[in-house]
Amino acid sequence: MPRRPQSSKRNRAIALAASVSMLVPGLTLPVMAQTSEEILAQCTAEFGADVDGLSNCVAERATDAATPDAAAEEPTEEATNADSDAANADAEAAAQAEADAAAQAAAEAEAAAAEQAAADAEAAAQAEADAAAQAAADAEAAEQAAADAEAAAAEQAAADAEAAAQAEAEAEAQAAAEAEAAEQAAADAEAAADAEAEAAEQAAAEAAAETEAAEAEQEAETETETEVETEAEAEVETEEVETETDTAADAEAEVEAPEGDIIETLAAESEDATQAPEVEETAEAEAPAADETPLVETQTESAIADEVATRPEPELSEEEQTAVSQAEAALGALLGGGGASDAVSAAVAAGDDASEDAQVEESVVAAEDVRTSDEDFETRAVVTEREDRFDRNDKILLGALGALAVGAVLVNQNNRSRVVSNSGDRVVVQQDDGSLRVLKDDGVLMRQAGSNVRTERFDDGSTRQTVLREDGSRVVTIRDASLRVLRRELIAEDGTRYLLIDDTAEVEPVDVATLPEPVVSTRAADRDDPLAAALRQQEQLDRRFSLAQVRNIAEVRALAPAFDVSTVTFASGSAAIAPEQAQNLRGLANEVLASIRANPREVFLVEGHTDAVGDAAYNLALSDRRAESLALALNEYFNVPVENMVVQGYGESFLKVQTQEDERANRRATVRQITGLLQTAAAN
Incomplete structure (x- = not known):
């Protein structure tokens, strides 16, 4: 109112x-x-x-x-x-x-x-x-916004997972298609060769028949001319004889000409058919040479790593937390490239003496448990699901890394890494700067059929593994919790000791600006080649490096002479080497064996590479598997000692042909002779 x-x-x-x-x-x-x-x-x-x-x-x-x-x-x-x-x-x-x-x-x-x-x-x-x-109304709007954001995130995660699965399926389909195409090409080449051989045989038979007919006709003509001219005068006989000789020569030339033409044509066709693949292969191998930039590291991106980074940090079980704690200290030294003094392992401190605190496992390697070079891996290269699906052997091989959960964060000093993948045989981690690293068991090459393997596992995750072979020789390898090789020693059957790797000593950091210019060191046919020049340059270095520095620093690695392995390339998405390709390694194997016979302490780094197709994290794990396959092939076919080799994959970071497209020349492996770079060389 x-x-x-x-x-x-x-x-x-x-x-x-x-x-x-x-x-x-x-x-x-x-x-x-x-x-x-x-x-x-x-x-x-x-x-x-x-x-x-x-x-x-x-x-x-x-x-x-x-x-x-x-x-x-x-x-x-x-x-x-x-x-x-x-x-x-x-x-x-x-x-x-x-x-x-x-x-x-x-x-x-x-x-x-x-x-x-x-x-x-x-x-x-x-x-x-x-x-x-x-x-x-505000509360309802906030609740609706949160629900929408959660639904969008779930939808995006599902889309990313579907895209990753699709990429993997496409890679597998591509590999199968390439294998089928290669098989069809081989069959076509064989059929063409058979057809060419049959045609050459038929042409030779026809040429022989024509030659016989021409010779018979010429002989009859010569006899007739001789009878007609018997009563002629001497001068006329001489002229007729000369004429007859010329005629016979002409006839003979007319008979021989078709055969010569046929034989020359057949030889040219045969030579073209034989040399054409070689010329094409040579052109394919030589073409990338002008674009080859092994020291230029290509920046890579991984959608898989980015997707894992968006996930919340997982809640860890007691076993997983223990694995993180054990791996953090070791990873700090590995990713930093320092020596073992940064985190001295219990296995190193134990020396040759047996430790009562260590857990001991001993087994004899069965043939069915050993992967061969012509087999692909049973597991996927990248696994981002957090599943406890690894069997006991997988966890034994990976040690502390076997229990690392995808998404777990590893922190040591100034290094921070996130676990991107754990496929059972390899772990891929991404550092804060976006770079990717692959961690695996470096001693897997030593697990050969019939060998007795004794593994001592210490509380800090480090291990000492002794492989006793049937000939009485032993290889002792000490690794930290990240499976990094700290020390490897060969003890021959007569008791002679050969120290191959020793990363237990302090090593100074690397200033790449002070390093000498790298030598292009691809192995040539003669002995006075760039490889020898690179070896001489190694001898003139006033310092040595740890194995971790050689593996992780491209400028250091470039100082080591390299053996070109262009005769072996890989199918897309595959790490297997077919037996017929393995035979192309004979020249490389002879070089490596000659070096080891001259110096049993020689160490070779086997590098694996991929092309730029696919995810960077997937390619990194795949390239490391390819390096392992090449080392296995050198041992299986040519008895190159596995203890003298270490393997490392570099993914798509160092392309031989600078292209983002499918390129077989980039799906390759390289072998480097790194003995002169290691600080072990100075100790020996």
């Missing part, structure tokens, strides 16, 4: 003044006396909206105005009494009217106050209801 305006109070005062003018006797004033309107105007000007003051002012001035002039008129006693009674009555009436007006004003004021309070309360309640409704 709206409040009554203030003007109503003034109206009541006006009414009061009118009432007084009618009730007060003798209000008929002299001419000079004030009128009721004048009294009201004066009181209104003085008291304004003050109802009480206005009423009192009107009453007082009306009374004053009504008082008669004693000098002018003196009423009688009766009149006086009558006037007094009337005045009292009028005063009482005026007082009653004033009281009624005041009560009415008070009631109206109280009603207005109550009405205003109700309106204020209603407004407050409405504001509170509006605020509650707004808060509920």
Whole structure:
């Protein structure tokens, strides 16, 4: 209800003044006396909206105005009494009217106050209801936004997983298609060779038949000419003999010409058919040479690693947390390239003595447990699911790394790495700078059929593995929790010791700016080649490096002479080497064996590479498997000692042909002779 305006109070005062003018006797004033309107105007000007003051002012001035002039008129006693009674009555009436007006004003004021309070309360309640409704709407909107974000994240994760599965399926399909194409090409080549041989044989038979016919015809013609010319004169006989000789020569030439042409044509076709693949292969191998930039590391990106990085850090079991703790210290030295003094392992400290604190496992390697070079791996190259699906042998081989959960973060000193993949035989980690590293069991090459393998596992995750062979020789390898080889020693059957690798000593950091310029050191046919120059350069170095530095620093690795293995390339998505390709390694194997016979301490780094097709994390693991296959092939087919080799994959980081497309020349392996770079060389 709206409040009554203030003007109503003034109206009541006006009414009061009118009432007084009618009730007060003798209000008929002299001419000079004030009128009721004048009294009201004066009181209104003085008291304004003050109802009480206005009423009192009107009453007082009306009374004053009504008082008669004693000098002018003196009423009688009766009149006086009558006037007094009337005045009292009028005063009482005026007082009653004033009281009624005041009560009415008070009631109206109280009603207005109550009405205003109700309106204020209603407004407050409405504001509170509006605020509650707004808060509920905001909460609902926030909840809906969170649900939408969660649904979008789940949808994106599903899409990424589907894309990764699709990429893997395409890679497998590509590998199968390439294998089928290679098989078909081989069959076509064999059929073409058979057809060419049959055609050559048929052409030779036809040429021989034509030659025999021509010779018979020439012989008959010669006999006839001789009989006709027997009675001629001597001079004529001489001319005829010369003519006959010329004719016979011409005939013989005519007979021989087709055969010569046929034989030459067949030889040319045979030579073209034989040499064409060689020319094509040579062109394919030589073409990338101009673009070969082995020291330029290509920046790689991994969608798999990026997807794993978006996941929350997993909650680790006690076993997984122990694995993280054991691997962190070892990884700090490995990724930093330092020596073992950064984290001396218990296996190194134990020396040759057996330790009571170590867990000992001993087994004889069965033939079915050994992978051969012509077999692909049974596991996928990259596994990002967090599953406990590795069998006991997988975990034994990987040691502490076998329990590392995908997504786990490894921190040591200034190094921070996240586990991107754990496929059972290899672990891929990504550092904060985005670079990827592959970690695996370097001693897997030593696990050959019939060997007795004794593994001592220490509390810090380090191991000492002794492989006893049937000929009585032993290979002792010490590794830290990251499976990094710290020390490897060959003990021959006669007890002679050959120290092959020793990363237990302190080694100074590498300043690549102070390194000499690398020598292009691909092995050539003669002995005086760039490889020999690289070996001589190694001898002139005033320092040596750890195995970790050689593996991880491209500028150091480039100082080592390299053997070109262009005769062996890999199918897309495959790490297997077919037996017919393995035979192409004979020249390389002879070089390596000659070096080892001259110096049993020789060490060779086998590098694996991929093309740029596919994810960088997948390619890194695949390239490391290819390096392992090449080392196995050198041992299986040519008996190159496995203890003299270490393997390392570099993925798509060092492309031989600078292209992002499918390129077989990039799916390759390289072998480097790194003995002269290792600090072991200085110790020996």
